[in-house]
Amino acid sequence: MRRYLRPLELSWGADARRAIAAERAGRLGGSEAIAFAAAERIARDGDRIDRDVVAYRDLRDDPLLPAIERPRPLAYRFAPPAVMGIVNVTPDSFSDGGLYATSGNAIAHGVQLAREGAAILDIGGESTRPGSDGVTEEEEVARVIPVVEALAGAGHTVSIDTRKASVMRKAARAGAQIINDVSALGHDPQSLAIAAELGLPVVLMHARGDPKTMQRDPVYADAALDVYDWLAARIVACEKAGIPRDRLFIDPGIGFGKTLEHNLAILQQTTLFHGLGVCLMIGLSRKSFMTRLTGEKIAARRVSGSLGGAVHAALHGAHMIRVHDVEATRQALAVVKGMIDPDSMVNGP
Secondary structure (H helix, E strand, O other): OEEEEEEEEEEEHHHHHHHHHOOOOEEHHHOOOEEEEEEEEEEEEOOEEEEEEEEHHHOOOOOOHHHHHOOOHHHHOOOOOEEEEEEEOOOOOOOOOOOOOOHHHHHHHHHHHHHHOOOEEEEEOOOOOOOOOOOOHHHHHHHHHHHHHHHHHOOOOEEEEOOOHHHHHHHHHHOOOEEEEOOOOOOOOOHHHHHHHHOOOEEEEOOOOOOOOOOOOOOOOOHHHHHHHHHHHHHHHHHHHOOOHHHEEEEOOOOOOOOHHHHHHHHHOHHHHHHHOOEEEEOOOOOOOHHHHHOOOOHHHOHHHHHHHHHHHHHOOOOEEEEOOHHHHHHHHHHHHHHHOHHHOOOOO
16 A cells, blocks of 8 residues: 655745744645645555545654655755756757757857746757657757857756766766756666766656657556656665665656646646655646647747746745746746745845
8 A cells, every 4th residue: 555645735935934833734845935734645555545634733643744844955056946947959849949959049048048037957959749759869969068068168057858878978077967857767777877976966757658659548547646656666766776865856747648637637736746755846838738728729829828837836835847938937936936935035025
C-alpha cells in the first residue's frame, strides 16, 4: 500500500505566518508564507484508492509530513516563485515557429528575457513537442553551445534543456548551471552518472513515452498519483547515483503524454507534489490543452491562459514557473508575491 498527503486549506502571507506560529498549519513546500491547515490522506492499494481529510494538528506524527515542510535551499536562490524563460534554438518549436533558431536571434532573445525578469534562461536545441523527431548530438550541440556560452558569459544563469548526457557535459563546460531533462535523466543511460559528476541542480520532468508518440492515447489509473509515483522513483534513482534531493526540481510534465483531463487533474492537485520533498517547477506555458478551455488555437496567443496557470501554480507553492512570456508572467507573479509576502515588494506600494 502506498500513502500520500495532499495539503489543503491554504493561507498566505500574514495569515499563513500566524497559523504556522500557532502550530495550526504547516509550511507548504518549505515556505514561510504559504501554509496548509489540513491535508487529504490518500491510501492506494492496487486499484483501490481511499481518501479522507484531516486537520494539520492531527497529522503531526505522520511520517509523510516532514517532506512537505522541509526547507528548499535551492529554491531560495531564485526568490520563488521565480521565472524560467524559454529560449528554443530550434526550427520547429510549437510556440514560436523557429523565430530564434539562429544563434544571434536566440542570444538576443535570451538577453531580452533576462531584462524582463527571467531568473534562469532555459536553452534547448531539440524540440520535444508532441510528434517531434529527435536530432543528433552534433546538431544539438551546434545549436545550443554558442548560445549558452554567450548568455552565461554575460552573467546570466543558464539552464540546458536536453536529454543527452554529452550535451549536458558540453553545456556545463560552456557555463550552464542547471540541467533540465524532459526524460528525468532516463533517456540516455549515461545521464545519471554525468549529472552526478557535474554537481549541478537538475529538473526531473515526467513524460509518458517518447515525444514522437506520447500523445497517442495516454492512459493512467490515476494521473496525479501515477505521475507522483514515477517522479518518486526517479528521485530515488538520482539519490542512488549520488545526486541529493537538495539539488532536484521536479516537474509533473503538463502536456507530455497527457490528455486535457489528465493535465487538469494534475494541476488541481498541485500541492500533492510537495510531498516529494524537493523543489517544484510547473511548465504549462502556451500548451495546447488550453485550446479546449479557451478556444485559442495559435500558441503565441495563449498568453492569458498561460498567466492563469502560472498564478494558480504560484499560489499552490510552485518554486519555479517555466514560461515563454516573461514580462507578462513577471507582472502577474509580482501581484501574487505582493499578496503572499508584502515585505518582498521593492518596486513601490
